Amino acid sequence: MDQQRSEHPNLVRPLRCIVKLGGAAVTCKNDLEKINEAHLEMVATQLRQVMISGSSSSEIPGMDWSKRSGKLEISLNVDEFRDQELLEPSSFIVVHGAGSFGHFQASQSGVHKGGLERPLVKAGFVATRISVSTLNLEVVRALAREGLPSIGISPFSCGWSTREKNIASANLSTVTKALDSGFIPVLHGDAVLDELQGCTILSGDVIIRHLAEHLKPDYVVFLTDVFGVYDRPPTEPDAVLLKEIAVREDGSWSVVKPPLEDRHVEWTVAAHDTTGGMETKISEAAIIAKLGIDVYIVKAATTHSVRALSGDLKGNIPDDWLGTAIRFAG
């Protein structure tokens, strides 16, 4: 029954946007299990600005009433809420990656390769879920502090499972119920059970594709730590930012802006990344774009990310916007 509903989810409010919080954008990629507090806070502020349009943090009371590390007391003034009318944020889903959380545990144990009967893999499965859950809690708290009603939802707990790394079952009812109740579901890449190999890593990008296919958002934004997709490692001096990629009916895609002549396009996959790198991202994005849903890959916590998150780019893309737009060419 729930399963069926997940195939035909009827949202009370249409879904405006699915946001991917790249692990690299909110964690210190090379510092084990370290959150980039400044970036995460700025990302949360931008999300609040676009979800509750024209809001300023001063007028929206926080929803994280937990003790902050180092603080002894919880700062909560219940009266703040008394004469507050309910600000319904527009309907968003946030999905975050792992960054410096989870990858270490997953790669050390080979969780992505499966084999729960092996003690190392089983322990790695547990260790990976602990690490990504820790990050999820911090992301949820950061959004809540901005007054966004964020709700952490783990794919594993939802009962999501895979078959050869493709989603085999993904009950969407928890996500849709949360959305319809005015909450912001915050999902994450997770260790899940796999029908064939026992277990694997379900990446945030695959989760987003699945959510986009079934919940049909207006647009999807990938927040990352570079300005967008380049034709070669962005570290290389002559790397060119691909500003617009067109996806055709057959799923193939090509760069529209800038004109690349016959420049060969290289892709990089970070060695520690157990869920694939930029190439996975583009192919996942292309599948979403094929549904007629614009995808923007943009650097987190910049003026460019606010414009992408606000949806203003749907019509046309201004020349001074830095990022990669992937859209259906028909």
Added chain:
Amino acid sequence: MDQQRSEHPNLVRPLRCIVKLGGAAVTCKNDLEKINEAHLEMVATQLRQVMISGSSSSEIPGMDWSKRSGKLEISLNVDEFRDQELLEPSSFIVVHGAGSFGHFQASQSGVHKGGLERPLVKAGFVATRISVSTLNLEVVRALAREGLPSIGISPFSCGWSTREKNIASANLSTVTKALDSGFIPVLHGDAVLDELQGCTILSGDVIIRHLAEHLKPDYVVFLTDVFGVYDRPPTEPDAVLLKEIAVREDGSWSVVKPPLEDRHVEWTVAAHDTTGGMETKISEAAIIAKLGIDVYIVKAATTHSVRALSGDLKGNIPDDWLGTAIRFAG
């Protein structure tokens, strides 16, 4: 489909025990969001002893590969697992309460009374989930450090919802799949959606009753911060520990040991406790006992709790055991 499976869950391995980790037993009840590290560690050690019989912590590598607060590095020796055979712990489910986590946020906002359209309640819902999720993560980590393959599962994320505080839908497939894969599901009292009043608090005790009814464990153990159930507040000098309570077919119950003559039995409900106190516990326990499942209420981290957890009490209850046994009289 999932829904149906939850009505007739067929576990590969029979469920041995459901353990309630009382919030008061693992947190510092009067110290906001403070975990009783010593107690939690001792509880985890006892659980490991009974789940992996005859095991000593030295021979079982830990499964929490996260940075401990204050530590810079992650201590992981992958070789520990190389020549390790897979120790399948016997099938347990752990459910913990909130203690000094969650109660504050819930009572300040009245989440248990419902009304998500009110900003204070909505914020309280978010704040409560953040707080109980924080505790859940710490409990999961404590078990994992003992080498127990623990998996945090939030009732909200499972899509559990209530109708006037009674469970309306509770998909058990995530829990059963985790059990069948050899993991130890760790659930917790949670803020959930309620079909009539919008939202409420689903208490750990109600969760346990539901799990017991559907998954039929051999026995259920409530670990608490007192020796068991007394006939009046245990702080009172003449309070008598009720060692055995018999539950009859009609659900009524009476004290078998010790003989109480006509002593009037009082119940206390802590003012801050939004989920009911000892009386709720007894009536929930009575419903479980009526299924023919022994229920033991015992002080955590004592020799008495080990005996209860091991299941040795099922036959008869030794006179030197301190605790409350609630069983079906037929």
